[in-house]
Amino acid sequence: MSFVNLLRAGLTLLCVSLVPVSASESPDSNEAAEPEFKGDREGHEMRDVIPKRDIPSAPVLSVEQALKRFQVQPGFVVEPVAAEPNVFNPVALAFDARGRIWVAEMTTYMPDVQGTGEMQPRGNIAVLADTDGDGELDERTVFISEIVLPRTVSIVEGGIFYADQTSLYFAEVQNEDGRLTPGLHEVVDPDYARGGSVEHKTNTMLYGLDNWYYNARSDTRYQVLPHESAVPTGAEEIYRNRHWKLVRAGTEYRGQWGLSMDDYGRLYHNGNSSPVHGEYLLPNALARNPGFWPDATAHAIGGHRVYPARMNPGVNRGYMEGVLVPEGPDRGKLVNFTAASGSLVYRGDNFPQPYYGMALTPEPAANLVTARRIIEGEGQLSGEALFPGQELLTSTDERFRPVNLHNAPDGSLYVVDMYHGILQHREFLTSYLAAQIKDRELDENNNTMGRIYRLRWQETPAADVPDLTQLSPLQWVSLLGHDNAWQRDTARRLLVQGEAGPEIIRAVKREIRNSERPFAIINGLWTLRGLDAIDLATVRRYLRHDNDWIAITAAAVGEALPKADHKAYRKQLMKMARSGYPRALQAAVSVSAIEGGLDISRHVLKHHRHQPYGREAVISGLGQEADAFIASLEDGELDEETEYLLNNLGKRQEEESNRAQLSSDRQALYDRGKQLFNGEAACASCHGRHGNGQTGVAPTLWETQWVKDSQRLARVLLHGLSGPIQVGPFVWDTPAVMPGFAARQDISDEDLAAVATYIRNSWGNAEDSGGALKESTITAVREATEARSEPYTAEDFQSPEQDR
Missing domain, CATH: 2.120.10.30 (TolB, C-terminal domain)
Structure with missing residues (x-):
């Protein structure tokens, strides 16, 4: 389980979460069998380091x-x-x-x-x-x-x-x-x-x-x-x-x-x-732009x-x-x-x-x-x-x-x-x-x-546990700014998922207007959003607030304003974009909810593209207006990195799978590999279903040179990999280590060839159009590396002595 990965003591990129497969997926057939310790690795000395x-x-x-x-x-x-x-x-x-x-x-x-x-x-x-x-x-x-x-x-x-x-x-x-x-x-x-x-x-x-x-x-x-x-x-x-x-x-x-x-x-x-x-x-x-999906x-x-x-x-x-x-x-x-x-x-x-x-x-x-x-x-x-x-x-x-x-x-x-x-x-x-x-x-x-x-x-007794069902909706409103977040979160859920009428909506607005606590105002704004009761006056009031997060929240809930208010909302977003980082990030993102906000996107890009998420916020907020945005720019306004991102919008989705270019038998292997990647092999738990990777856990698989060399990929699949490694222009250095499958009796060489086929032909990788990583390749590498007991490092692949 994720909480239970007694793991591999920090030695795996396989993440764990607590849950078994269904009875239909994995019947309990080992009731009377001798235990098979699938975590053992060939060559590991199972020694007692502590007597x-x-x-x-x-x-x-x-x-x-x-x-x-x-x-x-x-x-x-x-x-x-x-x-x-x-x-x-x-x-x-x-x-x-x-x-x-x-x-x-x-x-x-x-x-x-x-x-x-x-x-x-x-x-x-x-x-x-x-x-x-x-x-x-x-x-x-x-x-x-x-x-x-x-x-x-x-x-x-x-x-x-x-x-x-x-x-x-x-x-x-x-x-x-x-x-x-x-x-x-x-x-x-x-x-x-x-x-x-x-x-x-x-x-x-x-x-x-x-x-x-x-x-x-x-x-x-x-x-x-x-x-x-x-x-x-x-x-x-x-x-x-x-x-x-x-x-x-x-x-x-x-x-x-x-x-x-x-x-x-x-x-x-x-x-x-x-x-x-x-x-x-x-x-x-x-995630506002359907053609853009950054980590x-x-x-x-x-x-x-x-x-x-x-x-x-x-x-x-x-x-x-x-x-x-x-x-x-x-x-x-x-x-x-x-x-x-x-x-x-x-x-x-x-x-x-x-x-x-x-x-x-x-x-x-x-x-x-x-x-x-x-x-x-x-x-x-x-x-x-x-x-x-x-x-x-x-x-x-x-x-x-x-x-x-x-x-x-x-x-x-x-x-x-x-x-x-x-x-x-x-x-x-x-x-x-x-x-x-x-x-x-x-x-x-x-x-x-x-x-x-x-x-x-020790000096503060636990408070009495309240029964919020004994309170009226108006009393729930008064809890939206409670010191204990459980009470304010629960009150918001009760109001949003219940049947709150105009009287309750007016009460929520009064509650946040009379509060000076940021968390109370933020909670109240999201309550109004959940009740579909966001109005321009409320958004305008809090977009101008001294607290950055109140202003950011006001812009976020303001995305629900009706079209009749979009012109006025756009003006408020421009003022927000001019208020400096981090408000400018939210202004750029919230532009996605309206039309005609390209000037806001241009302003944020000009002033904040070199700050964290500056480019990404602008591109996310463009939504379907990327072409119009590019056309609106003047010479010199578009830096090389932003131009690259804009020119490649939507292409990842088109290039995500190279499956159509494979033969019918390789397509079947690709499909099996996808099932294993997301299932028994558990690759997706760290690399993600879409191959994006996770910071601190596992690197991205998008357009990675690590899958091009079939011999190297086979070695990594069998024996694992320890960072740091470089993928494209980025260095991934995670504390965990990818475990290999060499000792997994439930994962065959054909299974590993299937996983490799899926990885080598997904996420912008297209390695098998003219050839393929076959089961025989996995088997040959397994035999050549049978003495290896430790994961590989990037340095190992700079040496001809890879099999040691």
């Missing part, structure tokens, strides 16, 4: 015992919220408007090293409630059972969304004599998490500030709309019920396991071996180093040099992230102000939660450790597996602890890790435990 006698035991602990194993920074305290028998193997949760917890319980995940019975439908969506108000959840209701590995749960008007290993569902929530039961229960997207290995599937359904639901390990977003509403440009309706209709649209491919957002609506995510990354721009800002860069918020409280030899590649600290007081502890989980931007009101807005990432392989300060720069985000050389929260209990974090209704931080001995899935498990698991009996007592903890500021 077994020196490794602490890992017994099952009671909640009381587990609490004594935590180490937290001064001022913080850890408290139990729920534990077995009220919750089992939680992996994701959501709070409804009453403050109840809806939890996805993955109760069959890896009970032993063989994953015996994993695909049996025994997972649940359960509801946890605090009936006596003491802050601990004491009531459990199994709302839906018999689910194969549930991985996602989210709240929506009238019910919940949840996902199993393949599909996204809607389940209507009914209250019958005080007991929750499902009413209407239907599939809304059958392909939500289809394909891929157990560790590489879509998850999350985060309700974003712009009222879209976003997902990790996905390039798809969803929005709930009234039945009579128009379908947004670029979206399609995929489902409707008596409450609403659901539309689906494309978005940037992002993340691995879990998503979070800040007060501006920007998204944060992570990869298995890379902690939280943040996007400087609003979602889809660079949406996500910036690393701090480094990869971790500081566990106990030894961590129980990681998949713990036997390899550099994975564990070799000596000294930290001997045996994990060096870098290898199993980053659901990251979070803390937006509660329980911690002191200096901690508001910090970025948090759990590391379940190292039994800790790390904290970083987000630093805003020009066109980029960065970060630094809040506690240098230390962590916010650590445990000496090896079974403590924090896999998700949540801002809670009481203002504190909730930690989802799967409490599980085995973290790495069988598809990637090494015999080294299997032995570690057996030595400490981590393959016993799994799937019957689970915990949820509260991290609270």
Whole structure:
């Protein structure tokens, strides 16, 4: 799982997310078979770098015992919220408007090293409630059972969304004599998490500030709309019920396991071996032009180093040099992230102000939660450790597996602890890790435990959990500026997905007009946008605001203005474009919503093309007017790089596939390779379905010289590749290392030839029109390199001794 890539300890470009394939895709046929450790690599010495006698035991602990194993920074305290028998193997949760917890319980995940019975439908969506108000959840209701590995749960008007290993569902929530039961229960997207290995599937359904639901390990977003509403440009309706209709649209491919957002609506995510990354721009800002699809860069918020409280030899590649600290007081502890989980931007009101807005990432392989300060720069985000050389929260209990974090209704931080001995899935498990698991009996007592903890500021009691269903819509309006983001986000969802009339719209406008808090105004503006109630006066008022992000938000929601207001809106965008960076970026993007804004695009290009995203924002905002824009320019206005981008608009789509130029048998191999790339081989989890790559994770595959040489590509596929490498004019230097397939018994030489055919003939690559990389090439290279046990580097291919 993404949170579970106990990985390859930072040694893979394969990202993981927590989810198995469906029973129909991968039947549980290994029930009685001896374990096959698919993670083993030929030539690797599975040595115990830490003698077994020196490794602490890992017994099952009671909640009381587990609490004594935590180490937290001064001022913080850890408290139990729920534990077995009220919750089992939680992996994701959501709070409804009453403050109840809806939890996805993955109760069959890896009970032993063989994953015996994993695909049996025994997972649940359960509801946890605090009936006596003491802050601990004491009531459990199994709302839906018999689910194969549930991985996602989210709240929506009238019910919940949840996902199993393949599909996204809607389940209507009914209250019958005080007991929750499902009413209407239907599939809304059958392909939500289809394909891929157990560790590489879509998850999350985060309700974003712009009222879209976003997902990790996905390039798809969803929005709930009234039945009579128009379908947004670029979206399609995929489902409707008596409450609403659901539309689906494309978005940037992002993340691995879990998503979070800040007060501006920007998204944060992570990869298995890379902690939280943040996007400087609003979602889809660079996706307005159908012929232009640049990478949406996500910036690393701090480094990869971790500081566990106990030894961590129980990681998949713990036997390899550099994975564990070799000596000294930290001997045996994990060096870098290898199993980053659901990251979070803390937006509660329980911690002191200096901690508001910090970025948090759990590391379940190292039994800790790390904290970083987000630093805003020009066109980029960065970060630094809040506690240098230390962590916010650590445990000496090896079974403590924090896999998700949540801002809670009481203002504190909730930690989802799967409490599980085995973290790495069988598809990637090494015999080294299997032995570690057996030595400490981590393959016993799994799937019957689970915990949820509260991290609270010791001097500030957790607030009472409010029941927002007992409030009127006018009272919801008053919560749009609440100090606790959970309350304001929930109030916005209730208003937008409900039936708000003119009185509510007027109340929202009054609320933001009377507020001086940026997050309140921003939240209110997106509420108006969700209610289809944006007007010119409101946009004009806030476009002139002193706060950059309020002005940026006003421009973004102003894109919904009716055509009659476009002339006045265009004038406001020009004023914004002249207000300097970063407002000019949004002005250039928002031009896409109107006609006749080429002067704005020209101004931004002239003054900001050398700043981050300057060219990209202009080209995105041009939409269908690129030709007219080029014609409007005078000599000298177009620099070489911008000219190249403009001249190649739309061509990538035409050149994306060279399939039509292949013979019929090679087309069949291409199709098989595409299936493997997005499925069993899991290449797409890091390189993306569209080959764009991900910053900090994997390089782009567009027009790359790395696929031209069939011998070199075969070597990389078999044995992997470690950065830095150069692709075109750019250097990609990622902390993770691409693993090879040489030891994968489930991936044949024919399969690798198929993957190579797909890569060599996609994304502007057209290498097989006259020839082909055949299965025999893979086989020959495999035989010639059978002694190799380490991934290649770029330097290896500058030497004739490649086979060593």
